[in-house]
Amino acid sequence: MNISAPVLTAAAARVIDAVKVYGVDDTEVRALDGVSVDFPAARFTAIMGPSGSGKSTLMHCAAGLDSLTSGGAYIGDTELSGLDDRRLTLLRRDRIGFVFQAFNLLPTLTVAENITLPMDLAGARPDPEWLETLIDVVGLRDRLHHRPSELSGGQQQRVAVARAFAGQPDVVFADEPTGNLDSRSGEEVLNLLGRTVREMGRTVVMVTHDPVAAAHADEVIFLADGRLVDRMQNPTADSVLDRMKSLDVQEARKP
Amino acid sequence: MSATSASLRISASSLRAHKRRFAGTFFAVLLGVSFLAGTLVMGDTLRSAFDTMFGRATSGTDAVVRSADAITTPGESFGTREPVSAALAEKVAGIDGVAAAQPDIQGRGLLLGSDGKPIGGQGPPTLAGNWIADPQLNAYQLAEGRAPKSHGEAVINRGAAKTGDLKIGDSTVVRTPDPLKIKIVGISEFGGEDGMGQTTFTGLTRADASKYLVPKADEAASIQVRAGPGVSQQELVDALKPVLPKGVEAVTGQEITEESQEQISGQFLSMFTMMLLVFAGIALLVATFSIHNTFAIVVAQRTRENALLRALGATRRQVVGQTMVEAVAVAVVASAAGVVGGIGIAAGLGALFPAVGFPFPEGDLVIKWLSLVLPFVVGLVVCVASALHPAVRAGRTAPLAALRETAVESAGASRTRMIVGTVLALAGVALTVYGAASGPSVMLTSTGAVATLAAFVVMGPVAAAYAIRTLGAPLRRVTGRLAKQNALRSPKRTAATATALMIGVAVVSLFTVFASSLQTTMNQTVSRSFAGDVAIQASGFGAGPNGLSPKLAPAVAELPEVDSALGLGKGVARIDGSGRELTVTDPARMPDVLDLGTVEGSLDGLGTTGVAVSEGEADKRGYRPGSTAEFTFTDGTKERFTVRAVYAEDGIAGDYVVTRAAWQPHQLQDSDTVVAVGFKDGVSEADGKAAVEGVAKDYGNPEVQTRDEYADSAAAGMDIMLTLVYALLALAILIALLGIANTLTLAVHERTRELGLLRAVGQTRAQLRAMVRWESLLVAAFGTAGGLGLGAFLGWALVKASDSAGTGAFSVPPVQLTVVALVGLLAGALAGWRPARRAARLDVLRAIATE
Incomplete structure (x- = not known):
């Protein structure tokens, strides 16, 4: 069932000395303050950190949704800061998949249409074999012609996952994909993400604040105050929780 | 803080926050109101301008002597009057209390410009008359040069001079319709303006006017009289009455002015304004839909906000009130702006109409209170009424809706809508078709049309x-x-x-x-x-064609290429009590150039007491060949005519055809309106047309x-x-x-x-x-x-x-x-x-x- 196994050592996405500053002078906020991190291919990476640590900003900048103030963001070997809006859009369409916290689907399109949307926008034909496999993996074969409003929240997120992987992108970014789900549906979605990495060799980067969710990843990186503070291989919910607690303590001790 | 002011405050902040959402509503109301206000202001302005113009034209005239009887035909409101004797002027001048009396000898005179092309003729009248020596009786005043003294001298109005590029000393031709060579000796103005609207006027000597403009010498349309010092208009008229011949009346200058004003303002302008108002109505109707839609969407988008307000304790009335306050605020601002815009539109149209050739006189904008208040109120009502339904819906928002995911209104067509729409559509179409096909009945069709329109809206x-x-x-x-x-x-x-x-x-x-x-x-x-x-046609419509010389048809008939050429003129008579237009021609020769369809009876030998009638008119009034009709002419003579023929096609021949001999004793100005020409066999259209044009050139170059x-x-x-x-x-x-x-x-x-x-x-x-x-x-x-x-x-x-x-x-x-x-x-x-x-x-x- 292993479709393709990318070279394990290559980074699917990375940022180098990433700095993101919002506002000017007095109101200046350094959301990212010199972060350098690789997101290796065929790995499931979780980004964690307290509120305001810059984890969402890191993901947005790495995925070409936002631009860095300084430093570089790469998808494969492509430097994002050199791209105009159109090229960025095409890059997102062709090489990146997205799963957002909520509102992932267009209400006017059916499940099947939602899944193939990025390819339809590109005017490209999806690989039918891959698509069939994907539909079976997310388990939505009997729902293909339904509208999103006829699905449960968990089902909607699974459609979003299918949409994100449909074009076989270099990397899939997931922003709190389970934030709006009950724990059982959330578990399903996380398992799904995990399977695509381990069984199909895809690359996933997930932002979350939930240690249980982070435990599904191969590696967790911790951010605080816009800086990379730690990395943890093969995390468990408990180890992640402990690390987060110590980060909170450090936060509290700050002047 | 009171509940009302809370509601007001929320509305105000919402308006500020969503300026863009209301931009569409604002402009829809603004445009509709502008148009309405513009129409009203322009109507008043034109009315006043015409009134001023007529007032000016007759300001020095205290009384007018003219024939009492006027024959009006359908579609023409001025009426045709028998001329009076020009010599009556001299008789009137001798009466006590009369300071001056001058005949007004008027006819049509199409002036040719320096390039040989007619000046005007596409609407406003082209007139010629005697140049009245008394400056107070003359509506025109000399601006340059002098009054015409000898044969062939003329004064033209400044507007005509400008358009035709003519100046003092130039020679040109005026078609009366016989071409008359004139030398321009003076330029006139009309109350300081270039002319009476776009009307052209050529003033000739009294002798020339008598000779060329009227069929018989010593005929004048009327006698203009000026009162001596201390004599009122009514006293003057009373003094004139005893000396006037039978069938001739004297009316005050005041009445003449009112008559003219009534004819223009009362009929033409009312129709014109009415038409514009209909369009303003359509614009506002269209606006209603746009406004309603905007408010419906805004209310739908605000469901959560309104629900939150309700949950926090706002009453239904406060929620409704909030939307209505917004509607009123937008309406007031937009309507006020619309009224201002309307004045701008009126000013713009005032400048535009002369440019596209509409014969409107110039004048300052006349802005009445009604023209400001009415559009404002209409704008307010349209806007507020359009917002009412969405506002009431906003009031019905359940407090619980705040907790639900926002559901943007997605309701499809309801069953009731289907049924109502279908019934309306069927009834509307059936009524329209029935009204159109059988009867026909405009009333039924209109009702059906409205129902059909309503069905379209419901079924949308x-x-x-x-x-x-x-x-x-x-x-x-x-x-x-x-x-x-x-x-x-x-x-x-x-x-x-x-x-x-x-x-x-x-x-x-x-x-x-x-x-x-x-x-x-x-x-x-x-x-x-x-x-x-080919046909030779006098140019012009609306105010009536300017006429062709009656000598043109015989001249064309002389051409070797031409088989027959028939001139058709117009006359007027009261036939069995109602005014009708007559076609004056040689009926026997009509079949050569006209297709009259089936002719019952004979067109030959109508003589001076025979008439041919169209089938449509004969059916309407029950004429058959052999029946008789009483004709009353403008000179008051009554004659009994016998219907000799009934023909089917009235497209060119009109409803009544009489011979020239029958019309001759009663004619006003001798002219043809069209000359129909048939070529001999083998003559090509181009050759024949060229030959006819060659002849027509000498008769004022008609088309x-x-x-x-x-x-x-x-x-x-x-x-x-x-x-x-x-x-x-x-x-x-x-x-x-x-x-x-x-x-x-x-x-x-x-x-x-x-x-x-x-x-x-x-x-x-x-x-x-x-x-x-x-x-x-x-x-x-x-x-x-x-x-x-x-x-x-x-x-x-x-x-x-x-x-x-x-x-x-x-x-x-x-x-x-x-x-x-x-x-x-x-x-x-x-x-x-x-x-x-x-x-x-x-x-x-x-x-x-x-x-």
Whole structure:
């Protein structure tokens, strides 16, 4: 069932000395303050950190949704800061998949249409074999012609996952994909993400604040105050929780 | 803080926050009100300008002596009066209390410019008369030069001099209709202006006027009298009465002024203003849909906000009040701006009309209170009434809705709507067709038309879904498909948006079809009844053609190429009590150049007491060959005429034909209106036309038209009318366009997150813009298609219903309707422009993050 196994050592996405500053002078906020991190291919990476640590900003900048103030963001070997809006859009369409916290689907399109949307926008034909496999993996074969409003929240997120992987992108970014789900549906979605990495060799980067969710990843990186503070291989919910607690303590001790 | 002020405060902050949402409403009200106010102001301005003009023309005249009897024919309101003796002036001048008396010898005189082309003649009258020596009795005053003294000298008004590039010392020709060579010795002005509106006036010596303008010497249209010092107008009239011959009356200058004013203001202007008001009404109706739609969407988008207010303890009335306060605020500001805009429109139109050749006098803007208050109130009522229904719906918002996911109104067509719509449509169409086909009855058809229109509005949401699917079927690419899905999302909203455009397009198509059918009918009638090869026609319509010399027809007949040439003139008589136009010609020769259809009886030997009558008129009044009719002429003589023939085709011949001999004793100014010419066998159209033109040159160079040109010219006036109608209806289309743009802007706002998602997963800006524009285009296409269908149907009904004779043609002009369709689609494309750009500028991150 292993479709393709990318070279394990290559980074699917990375940022180098990433700095993101919002506002000017007095109101200046350094959301990212010199972060350098690789997101290796065929790995499931979780980004964690307290509120305001810059984890969402890191993901947005790495995925070409936002631009860095300084430093570089790469998808494969492509430097994002050199791209105009159109090229960025095409890059997102062709090489990146997205799963957002909520509102992932267009209400006017059916499940099947939602899944193939990025390819339809590109005017490209999806690989039918891959698509069939994907539909079976997310388990939505009997729902293909339904509208999103006829699905449960968990089902909607699974459609979003299918949409994100449909074009076989270099990397899939997931922003709190389970934030709006009950724990059982959330578990399903996380398992799904995990399977695509381990069984199909895809690359996933997930932002979350939930240690249980982070435990599904191969590696967790911790951010605080816009800086990379730690990395943890093969995390468990408990180890992640402990690390987060110590980060909170450090936060509290700050002047 | 009181409850009311809380509600007011919320409204105010909401208005400030959502300025853009109300921009469409603002402009819809503004345009409608502007148009209404503009129409009223312009109506008053024109009325006052005409009044001033007539007042000026007759200000020095204290009394007018003229024939008491005026014969008016249908379609002509001034009436025709028998001339009085010019010598009466001298007799009147000797009466006590009379300071001066001058005959007014008037006729038609078409002046030729320095390039040999007629000056005017396309509407405003072209007049000639004796130059009245008494400056107070003369409506014109000398601006330069001197009064005409000897034969061939003339004074022309400054407007004519400017247009025709003529100056003192120039020689030219005035067609009376016999061409008279004149030398210009003076330039006149009219109360300081270039002339009486666009009317041209050539002043001749009294001797020339007597000789050329009236058939008999010593004839004058009237005698103008000025009172001596201390004599009132009424005293003057009383003094005149005893000396006047039978059938001649004296009226005060005041009455003459009022008569003229009544004729222009009362009839022409009222009709003109009424027409403009109808268009203002259409514009406001279209605006109503746009405004209602805007408020409906705003209320729908605000469901959560309103629910929160309700949950926090706002009463239903406060929620309703909040929306109404917004409506009133927008209405007040927009209506006030509209009134100001209306004054601007009136000023603009005042400048535009003379430029396109409408004979309106100039004058300062007349702004009455009513012209300001009425449009303001109408704007207020339209806006507030349109917002009422959405406001009440806002009041019904359940507090629980705050907790639910926002459901943007997505209701499809209800069952009731289907039933009501279907019943209305069936009844409307049935009534319209019945009224048009049998009877015909304009009343029934109009009722049916209104019902049909209502059915279209009610059925809109039902039709929208089908129509958008059908129209959107060719859109297979993802962008087009998304646009189609968006348009289908709320059929109600799509329909309401499209309805505004539909009404605009329907009215335009209706006028187009109606005008085209009339043109075809006129064209067919003329080409059916004209059996000749070319026609010589005096130019001009509206104020009446200027006439051709009666010598032209015999001169043309002399040509070797010509088989026969027949002149047709016009006369007037009261026949069995009602005024009618007569065709004066040689009836026996009519069949040579005219096709009269079936003729019952004989056209030969009508003599001085015989008349030929058209079949339509004979049927109406019960004439048969052999029956008699009493003719009363302007000179008061009554004669009994015998109907000798009844003919079918009245296209050129008119309803009554008499011989020249019969008309001669009663004629006013001897002229033909058209000369019909038939060539000998073997003469080509080009050769024959050239030969005829050669002769016509000596008779003031009237236009020589081929069969087709002649037929087309019959309906030429319609084109100008249609252009005006189109210009006015462009406003309705503009308002509809604003409505579409507004709905789309609101929809874009509402779909911020969706658009953000689309952009995130790879929709380019160009694709996003195209998507919004396609949606706009689909909505416009729906409105345009509905409007074209409705307009064509109602046009057909109107043509049939107004055609009691059943001889009218129905014609759907493909070119014009295609243009209308393209304009509708273009409106859609334009309407989508700004919303599309706004949508494309959206920041992807912000869109995703929007709560």
